[in-house]
Amino acid sequence: MATDGRMFWRLILKLTISIDKMIAHAIFFYTFSIIAVVSAIMVTASKNTVHSVFFLILDFISISCLFIMIGAEFLGMIMLIVYVGAVAVLFLFVVMMLNVAQQKNQWFAGQATSKHIPVGLIISTLIFFEIIIVIGGWKYKPEIFDINNSLASTSVSNTHSLGQVLYTDYIHVFQISGMILLVAMVGAIVLTFRQRSGVKKQSYIKQISRERSEGVEVLEVQSNKGVKIDD
Amino acid sequence: MEYLSIVFQEVYKILFLLVPVLVSVAMIVWLDRRVWAFVQKRQGPNVVGPFGLLQSLADALKYIFKEIIIPSSSNKVIFILAPIVTMTLALIAWAVIPFSATQVLADINVGILYLFAVSSLGVYGIIMGGWASNSKYPFLGAIRSAAQMVSYEVSIGVIIINVLLCVGSLNLNDIVIAQQNMWFVIPLFPMFVIFFISALAETNRPPFDLPEAEAELVAGYQTEYSGMMYAMFWLGEYANILLMCAMGAILFLGGWMSPIDVYPFILVPGAIWLILKILLLFILFALVKAIVPRYRYDQLMRLGWKVFLPLSLIWVVLTASYLFYFNLLPVN
Numbered sequence: 001m002a003t004d005g006r007m008f009w010r011l012i013l014k015l016t017i018s019i020d021k022m023i024a025h026a027i028f029f030y031t032f033s034i035i036a037v038v039s040a041i042m043v044t045a046s047k048n049t050v051h052s053v054f055f056l057i058l059d060f061i062s063i064s065c066l067f068i069m070i071g072a073e074f075l076g077m078i079m080l081i082v083y084v085g086a087v088a089v090l091f092l093f094v095v096m097m098l099n100v101a102q103q104k105n106q107w108f109a110g111q112a113t114s115k116h117i118p119v120g121l122i123i124s125t126l127i128f129f130e131i132i133i134v135i136g137g138w139k140y141k142p143e144i145f146d147i148n149n150s151l152a153s154t155s156v157s158n159t160h161s162l163g164q165v166l167y168t169d170y171i172h173v174f175q176i177s178g179m180i181l182l183v184a185m186v187g188a189i190v191l192t193f194r195q196r197s198g199v200k201k202q203s204y205i206k207q208i209s210r211e212r213s214e215g216v217e218v219l220e221v222q223s224n225k226g227v228k229i230d231d
Numbered sequence: 232m233e234y235l236s237i238v239f240q241e242v243y244k245i246l247f248l249l250v251p252v253l254v255s256v257a258m259i260v261w262l263d264r265r266v267w268a269f270v271q272k273r274q275g276p277n278v279v280g281p282f283g284l285l286q287s288l289a290d291a292l293k294y295i296f297k298e299i300i301i302p303s304s305s306n307k308v309i310f311i312l313a314p315i316v317t318m319t320l321a322l323i324a325w326a327v328i329p330f331s332a333t334q335v336l337a338d339i340n341v342g343i344l345y346l347f348a349v350s351s352l353g354v355y356g357i358i359m360g361g362w363a364s365n366s367k368y369p370f371l372g373a374i375r376s377a378a379q380m381v382s383y384e385v386s387i388g389v390i391i392i393n394v395l396l397c398v399g400s401l402n403l404n405d406i407v408i409a410q411q412n413m414w415f416v417i418p419l420f421p422m423f424v425i426f427f428i429s430a431l432a433e434t435n436r437p438p439f440d441l442p443e444a445e446a447e448l449v450a451g452y453q454t455e456y457s458g459m460m461y462a463m464f465w466l467g468e469y470a471n472i473l474l475m476c477a478m479g480a481i482l483f484l485g486g487w488m489s490p491i492d493v494y495p496f497i498l499v500p501g502a503i504w505l506i507l508k509i510l511l512l513f514i515l516f517a518l519v520k521a522i523v524p525r526y527r528y529d530q531l532m533r534l535g536w537k538v539f540l541p542l543s544l545i546w547v548v549l550t551a552s553y554l555f556y557f558n559l560l561p562v563n
Contacts, residue, residue, distance in 0.1 A: 050362060054309070057355070074401075077344035081388075085351030086381060089358070093377050096362055096370075157340045159401055202529075 029069060036062040049095045057088045074159045245326075248336055252325055256469045257287035262510075263469075263517045270521035294462035302364060302455050309363035314460045317356030317467035324349040324474050329404045331487045331501030342403035343391060346478055350387075350433065353471055354380040357435075357442060360464065361452035372451025375528065376435060376442035382535035383432040383439075389543040390426045393419055394482050396550050399561025407486030409561070416483040422546055423483045425539050427515070430475040432535065434468065436516060438523040439531055472516060473509060480508035 035058065042055040060083045067076035156164075166174055219227050261276060261284060268275025276286035301307055327342040329335040339345060354377055361373020395401065397418075398409040416423045432439040443451030453464050480486060485508075487501030526534070554560045 054359075073339065073341045074344070077341045077348050080348035081344065081351055085348060085354075085384065089354055089377055089381055092358055093374070096358075096374070159341065 025069075029066070032062045032065045032069070035059075036066065050092070053088065053092045053095050056091070057084055060084045060088065072158060074162055244336055248325055249322060252322065252470065252473070253466070256466055256473060257291065258284070259473060259513060260287045260290075260465075260469055262513065263520070266514055266517035267521045270518065291462060294459050297458035299458040299460055300455075302366070304365045305455065306363040306365065309359050310455075311460070313356050313360035313363060314456065314463035314467065316359060317353065318463045318470070320349055320352050320356065321467040321470035321474065325477075327403055328474075328477050328481070328505075329407060329487060330505055332404060332408075334502060335404065338402070338404060341401045343395070343401050343406065343482075346403075346474075347384075347388060347391060350471070350474065350478075351380075351384050353433075356464070356467065357452050360456065364452070364455035366455055368448045368450075368454045369452045372442040372448050372454075376452065379435070379439065379441060379531060379535075380433055382532060383429045383539075386425060386535060386539040386543050387429045387433060389540065389547060390422050390429070391482070392547055393422050393543065393550050396547070396554060397561070403481055403486070407481060407488060410485040410488060411492075414483060414485040419483065419546075419550070422543065423479070425543055426479060426483065427512075429535075429539060430479060431516065431519060432531070434472045434475050436472065437520040438526050440525065441528055441531065473513065476509040476512035476516065477505070479512050480505060484508045484512075 039055040039058040039062065043052045043059065046052050046055060060079060064076040064079040064084075067073070067079060221227050264286070265275040265283070276283035279285045279289045301310060324346055326336045327339060327345050329338070329342075357376045357380075358373045361369040361371075361376075364370070394406065394415055397415060398406050400406065400409075431437075435442050441451075442448075443453060448454070453461055456464060485504075487505045489496040489499060489501075489504055
């Protein structure tokens with residue numbers, strides 16, 4: 001009887017260990033994905049624009065957690081650095097500076113709403129069909145996505161395998177996308193750049209290379225006449 | 232059940248790391264004030280405890296018993312979240328700092344990226360605090376810090392690329408081990424200087440403390456905070472400074488490695504060496520605070536974008552070509 005009891009408890013222990021691991025994985029996955037979905041909804045649902053940006057940040061963070069969970073730790077970290085650390089900061093910066101809340105209230109109140117609904121509907125249907133096509137293709141022809149190539153070897157780290165693909169097979173695509181970004185950046189700067197006249201600027205070289213003879217002049221001042229200084 | 236015991240072990244390890252970090256943050260505040268005072272021929276805090284060592288404890292006690300005031304027109308949730316975010320982000324980054332080859336909480340593949348990501352998230356605590364206060368001075372401070380921290384992050388990122396070119400791995404332990412023959416501070420000395428100055432700007436230390444410039448902005452983003460919430464901002468800030476020092480020690484000063492590979496020095500545990508290096512960098516931080524006047528805002532932006540970024544980018548090209556020409560690129 002006693003040995004049976006021990007066997008039973010050992011079995012329970014084994015079961016709990018395996019279930020624990022599975023449950024832990026599931027718990028983490030569902031926590032992050034629920035946070036991601038809810039915050040994505042809240043981005044559009046919340047009336048305060050700054051709150052929307054904060055929800056967007058929460059969304060980015062939970063998605064990068066999901067990336068880390070599937071073993072793509074490099075992508076997850078880059079997501080954090082680029083999107084949360086830089087892009088969202090600029091978003092927040094702009095949203096805080098602009099008085100968007102007022103404009104938004106006007107949209108909700110006036111007839112302007114009707115103008116935006118069809119555009120939003122068209123874009124969202126387009127995105128919906130794109131997702132359908134991607135998932136459908138994945139479901140029926142898994143070989144076109146070539147998952148085996150990217151995730152098969154676990155001996156090489158994530159970063160290494162990404163670099164090996166990115167800088168060999170796809171080097172031209174990679175360089176061209178970088179060039180497009182550069183052109184976009186230069187274009188944005190050129191479009192917004194205004195040369196204002198009459199702005200005082202500090203020239204460091206001019207300051208450092210100033211000599212005493214240029215800056216100081218000793219004058220003999222006669223009483224009751226003064227000196228004329230041309231500025 | 233076994234899973235739970237693993238979880239408890241991890242919690243125990245985390246506590247074993249976090250409690251010393253928090254205590255050393257309190258001590259480092261004392262050290263900062265002390266160094267600052269000595270440079271100005273003052274005594275600094277020397278009344279509470281031996282050499283004034285318990286000053287931070289007394290301050291903390293004072294903060295705890297002060298009333299927390301939440302402005303009525305503030306955005307309350309974000310106002311309360313802001314110091315918590317600052318504090319949490321400053322502490323979670325310590326998870327990847329290696330204290331020796333084995334003493335590390337999470338020895339992850341992308342350790343340096345994690346450190347960089349967490350330090351770049353630090354700006355949110357400040358922006359949230361400044362915006363949620365719904366008041367002019369905090370908002371100006373927050374806007375300034377957002378621009379400042381984003382600018383200097385860029386040059387820190389490029390400097391990290393410099394180091395990574397010499398290492399060939401993103402793991403922090405690999406970075407330390409790669410410096411076995413020579414610390415990176417010797418071949419990459421200009422990068423070390425730029426990293427140090429960028430770290431000053433990234434942690435809002437003088438001479439780049441524009442977000443909380445007391446002469447113009449009262450206390451910047453912290454103006455509306457009081458009591459324990461203010462103390463949390465303060466602790467988070469110093470924990471971030473310590474973290475930046477640790478990052479500098481790992482990237483350039485050989486982390487937990489002993490400076491010379493001879494008999495009596497090897498016996499000293501790695502954690503002690505790391506702490507000594509962090510302290511060295513921190514004393515430099517404190518000295519800079521005492522001797523350098525505050526930068527003007529346009530000068531700050533010019534330094535970040537027009538001096539540091541091009542310099543570090545050129546250095547990336549130089550390092551890469553040197554390593555490539557002499558066939559020294561780390562391949563594994």
